[in-house]
Amino acid sequence: MVRKAAAGGARLVVLPEVWNGPYATAAFGEYAEPCPSVGEDATCSASPSVCALARLAAELSLVIVGGSIAELGGDDKLYNTCLVYDAKGLVAAKHRKVHLFDIDVPGKITFRESDTLSPGGALTTFDAGGAFGLVGVGICYDVRFPELALLMAARGARLLVYPGAFNMVTGPAHWELLMRARAVDSQAFVIGASPARTDAPPAAPPGGAARKYPHYTAWGHSIVVSPWGEVLAHAAEGEALLLLDLEMSRVEEVRASLPTSKQKRPDIYTVKPAGG
Numbered sequence: 001m002v003r004k005a006a007a008g009g010a011r012l013v014v015l016p017e018v019w020n021g022p023y024a025t026a027a028f029g030e031y032a033e034p035c036p037s038v039g040e041d042a043t044c045s046a047s048p049s050v051c052a053l054a055r056l057a058a059e060l061s062l063v064i065v066g067g068s069i070a071e072l073g074g075d076d077k078l079y080n081t082c083l084v085y086d087a088k089g090l091v092a093a094k095h096r097k098v099h100l101f102d103i104d105v106p107g108k109i110t111f112r113e114s115d116t117l118s119p120g121g122a123l124t125t126f127d128a129g130g131a132f133g134l135v136g137v138g139i140c141y142d143v144r145f146p147e148l149a150l151l152m153a154a155r156g157a158r159l160l161v162y163p164g165a166f167n168m169v170t171g172p173a174h175w176e177l178l179m180r181a182r183a184v185d186s187q188a189f190v191i192g193a194s195p196a197r198t199d200a201p202p203a204a205p206p207g208g209a210a211r212k213y214p215h216y217t218a219w220g221h222s223i224v225v226s227p228w229g230e231v232l233a234h235a236a237e238g239e240a241l242l243l244l245d246l247e248m249s250r251v252e253e254v255r256a257s258l259p260t261s262k263q264k265r266p267d268i269y270t271v272k273p274a275g276g
């Protein structure tokens, strides 16, 4: 798919969350790989998923926002990590998911990333060069926190990318809504890249081996949104490649028309204790 994107003229490619293994808390340890730091040459990494994407970025001379993989940190903790590779295969950015997906929607879905993962502690932006300029990175649940998007925009990001894997409960309710909301409140392009949907395999036959990890059904529907909140491209639930030109000057146009970043009222945004 990355080669196909490159052949179609792509300069920057975005992959989905946890693309190299099952999205299951118990599986992260098995699939985790050490991840290099910003500035390191990842083309010779001993981590197979890292090395594969870095080599592809270098071979095709484009930027790859490498979705996310489970990272085995130097501190022996596990993280949900997005590496960005520049056109030489060097690590241009490393984002560890800041907001872990710990939710409980009774009778529908319970997921606790914090059972096995630790959260990252930093905002991530990188210079993608050319017309793109500064790009902000969040992972999935991070998109629910407008503060993060606003801070990335305040740093100068004009494109926000969110590798993500919403599910059959939260996907239909919130995926498009949140991607559009973040585009409107940060006045930036937003890309949400999801794994394609795969339905749960049939239950093991009697006497057969039990399934190793619970199945997580991703919502799919990767999406690209303009700074005005328009959906520019939308995948269905299956495998898809969305290939499009981003007219980056739209960011300045929208920011000039509705100068919300200059009209903020931080003096009234602090929550004070009752009676204070």
Ligand SMILES: NC(=O)CC(=O)C(=O)O
Binding pocket: 100, 101, 139, 140, 141, 142, 144, 164, 165, 166, 167, 170, 171, 174
């Ligand atoms: N998988 C996630 O991190 C987030 C998600 O599915 C949701 O916010 O909904």
